[in-house]
Amino acid sequence: MRDIIFQASDLANKRTEILESARQGLAQIRDKDSTSLVMLPERRLRMLEEIAKWSLAHMRLDDLLRRDAEPSIGDLGDLAWLRVFDVDDLREFVDELHSALIAAHSDQDASVLDEFIRAWRITARQLEDPLRRSVLLGRHNPEDFSEASPPQ
Template structure:
């Protein structure tokens, strides 16, 4: 990160400062000691979208390590993890970790947000016992029937 003092910037420096901010980040220190940091909007968006996630992920992992019965209160924004069984929860946490690393490296938090939304939707489905049974039921032979090949009839177009 490039750091400059506010009084030191002329027009050429401001242009260079802006170009560097597009590539990484730059900082201007005011005469009172305060600092302003400039970063590309995409990088800021990625950081803003991913910043709270490490603490939430660590909390979820700590609670999961302590017990299989999770408290929604302890999980905060990841409370939906409590709806999942142990295996699905472990898979979700691993995917969160991977998506978080990808968001930080690619400077794009959209895949992280999309993955969190998909897992939250899965948890919502699994909360309902009937829906859970539909998705986790093992099929047996009685679940399948023989059908005839459709025949061309008067209402079927060639």
């Protein structure tokens, strides 16, 4: 695709060309005061906003974990839902978030990122319940289990 910078006056007589350029990814318009404006599909804007939001969260959490102390709820801020995880789990979250961000950017689709966050949030909710936490994280011995008989 060629790089075209439209002028504000083009909005009157090149509207179709500008919209087509935007549909294909980006239309740049130079305003009368030399301000550069960009038009792009809303889906792409939302994807870029999600990647930016989670990239910032990734950097903040990575920085907190480099201090080798378990982050407080205040440190986590809007990521306080991660408070149920220990430091090793948080490091795994940061590593997986990094991979999800790369995939989302590469695919130009935030769905992989959305699915990753959804899965971790579900796990966090399960770990908040003490009984579920003990089942999920407790030790299990094969002797504790017995074969079930088929229903009669």
